[in-house]
Amino acid sequence: MPKELSPNIQDYLKRIYELTRDGGLATTSELADLMAISPASVTNMLQKLSNTEPPYLTYTKHQGVRLTEAGRRAALKILRRHRLLEEFLVAKLGYTWDEVHAEAEILEHAMSPLLEERMDAVLGHPEFDPHGDPIPDSNLDIPVIQQTSLANLKIDQGGKILRVPHEDPQVLRYLGKCGMRPGVEIKLLSRTPYDQTMRLLIVETGEEVVIGPKLGGQITVRVG
Amino acid sequence: MPKELSPNIQDYLKRIYELTRDGGLATTSELADLMAISPASVTNMLQKLSNTEPPYLTYTKHQGVRLTEAGRRAALKILRRHRLLEEFLVAKLGYTWDEVHAEAEILEHAMSPLLEERMDAVLGHPEFDPHGDPIPDSNLDIPVIQQTSLANLKIDQGGKILRVPHEDPQVLRYLGKCGMRPGVEIKLLSRTPYDQTMRLLIVETGEEVVIGPKLGGQITVRVG
DNA sequence: ACTATTATTTAGGCTTACCTAAAAGTAGTC
DNA sequence: GACTACTTTTAGGTAAGCCTAAATAATAGT
Ligand SMILES: [Mn+2]
Ligand SMILES: [Mn+2]
Ligand SMILES: [Mn+2]
Ligand SMILES: [Mn+2]
Numbered sequence: 001m002p003k004e005l006s007p008n009i010q011d012y013l014k015r016i017y018e019l020t021r022d023g024g025l026a027t028t029s030e031l032a033d034l035m036a037i038s039p040a041s042v043t044n045m046l047q048k049l050s051n052t053e054p055p056y057l058t059y060t061k062h063q064g065v066r067l068t069e070a071g072r073r074a075a076l077k078i079l080r081r082h083r084l085l086e087e088f089l090v091a092k093l094g095y096t097w098d099e100v101h102a103e104a105e106i107l108e109h110a111m112s113p114l115l116e117e118r119m120d121a122v123l124g125h126p127e128f129d130p131h132g133d134p135i136p137d138s139n140l141d142i143p144v145i146q147q148t149s150l151a152n153l154k155i156d157q158g159g160k161i162l163r164v165p166h167e168d169p170q171v172l173r174y175l176g177k178c179g180m181r182p183g184v185e186i187k188l189l190s191r192t193p194y195d196q197t198m199r200l201l202i203v204e205t206g207e208e209v210v211i212g213p214k215l216g217g218q219i220t221v222r223v224g
Numbered sequence: 225m226p227k228e229l230s231p232n233i234q235d236y237l238k239r240i241y242e243l244t245r246d247g248g249l250a251t252t253s254e255l256a257d258l259m260a261i262s263p264a265s266v267t268n269m270l271q272k273l274s275n276t277e278p279p280y281l282t283y284t285k286h287q288g289v290r291l292t293e294a295g296r297r298a299a300l301k302i303l304r305r306h307r308l309l310e311e312f313l314v315a316k317l318g319y320t321w322d323e324v325h326a327e328a329e330i331l332e333h334a335m336s337p338l339l340e341e342r343m344d345a346v347l348g349h350p351e352f353d354p355h356g357d358p359i360p361d362s363n364l365d366i367p368v369i370q371q372t373s374l375a376n377l378k379i380d381q382g383g384k385i386l387r388v389p390h391e392d393p394q395v396l397r398y399l400g401k402c403g404m405r406p407g408v409e410i411k412l413l414s415r416t417p418y419d420q421t422m423r424l425l426i427v428e429t430g431e432e433v434v435i436g437p438k439l440g441g442q443i444t445v446r447v448g
Numbered sequence: 449a450c451t452a453t454t455a456t457t458t459a460g461g462c463t464t465a466c467c468t469a470a471a472a473g474t475a476g477t478c
Numbered sequence: 479g480a481c482t483a484c485t486t487t488t489a490g491g492t493a494a495g496c497c498t499a500a501a502t503a504a505t506a507g508t
Contacts, residue, residue: 039457093339264489
């Protein structure tokens with residue numbers, strides 16, 4: 001049976017899950033970048049995780065990796081804890097949404113099943129974390145949400161913000177100040193031709209917000 | 225400057241603090257027992273911790289160790305987190321007092337200064353944890369409390385329970401069922417001559433409780 | 449197709465924190 | 479003061495998870 005995975009390994013699996021949600025492969029260098037360690041260390045770990053019984057991922061030399069079902073479940077388990085923690089910190093301990101990711105990144109590895117269950121209960125089984133990411137339920141089922149990147153919005157098209165990137169506190173503080181939160185209705189006013197910078201209208205307040213293409217690609221909306 | 229201490233080291237220092245609160249020395253084998261590791265490993269770590277700059281403890285070969293001021297502060301820091309966590313889990317997440325120690329033993333190492341501060345605040349700066357142990361304040365000041373072990377109580381002498389041992393869930397469930405909680409008034413009814421078993425009266429309920437000498441030595445009261 | 453660049457893997461090492469086995473020190477008993 | 483039982487230390491070794499440097503594979507430009 002799968003013994004307890006180390007914090008490192010839990011983070012590897014979570015990263016690989018995020019990188020392969022689109023169906024592709026995660027590469028050595030992407031992982032090395034994200035985790036700020038050397039590519040050699042990543043290769044080592046990927047080989048190790050593909051040789052366990054059962055394997056957590058399938059590894060093709062020089063191509064990349066993808067999670068097995070065992071790997072996906074392990075990733076969702078830690079993702080559930082991460083997102084529950086973020087929600088808990090905001091809802092019950094007065095954290096702002098830019099403070100919670102780093103904290104959850106550590107605490108997720110110290111969280112027992114009991115604590116997970118109690119937090120879930122006192123929060124009323126929340127479906128989304130503060131950044132709009134869905135929280136897998138206790139069976140690790142995670143809803144598939146119909147959504148598009150801001151980058152795909154057409155001029156004058158409106159939509160409701162579903163999720164924003166969650167790792168960078170600076171970005172989150174900026175978005176918060178602009179009123180760009182999950183649930184907020186926006187409308188695309190313009191997109192500059194060369195650098196794809198967007199001007200958005202926050203419908204409720206009438207305020208205008210400028211979002212670059214890199215950030216815009218990471219914000220998702222429901223069109224309509 | 226003191227870099228971040230590893231979870232292991234934090235636990236070593238906390239254990240040594242507990243073993244030397246009476247002013248004595250902590251020995252290699254006591255620590256090996258408590259931490260369930262080999263004496264050789266303990267020796268190794270004690271030497272290491274006495275050779276840091278600044279040293280966390282003073283080590284005398286074959287005699288034992290005692291904390292330096294740096295060691296004491298590190299121990300109190302982690303003890304504060306441990307006890308705040310225990311209180312938080314009981315007060316805010318519906319834990320029973322026998323469930324919190326094991327959980328806190330892990331979480332204490334994953335707790336940021338910010339989380340410590342927020343928990344302290346939402347709890348209203350509690351002075352005691354669920355087992356009656358004092359929580360060091362944010363300056364690491366810890367109150368000295370006038371108290372005696374149950375073992376020192378004279379027949380017919382009464383007192384208020386101050387603290388109970390906190391590590392063993394079974395013991396805690398037993399004490400809980402008997403009504404032996406911090407704050408409860410008791411009176412010593414009898415003590416058997418050979419094995420020192422005590423019969424106690426819970427004043428409020430009129431119930432009688434039997435406590436052996438080993439457990440009795442770990443429960444403290446304020447006489448009166 | 450060849451070469452330059454970039455990505456990945458292999459090889460060899462380091463640190464932390466544990467282990468066992470053997471050596472050495474301490475203390476209590478005669 | 480010597481013997482014995484017990485505790486502690488030393489010596490040598492392991493596993494994780496990281497590192498750098500060197501070797502190899504993949505990719506892109508001409
Ligand atoms: Mn996050
Ligand atoms: Mn993490
Ligand atoms: Mn405790
Ligand atoms: Mn601990």
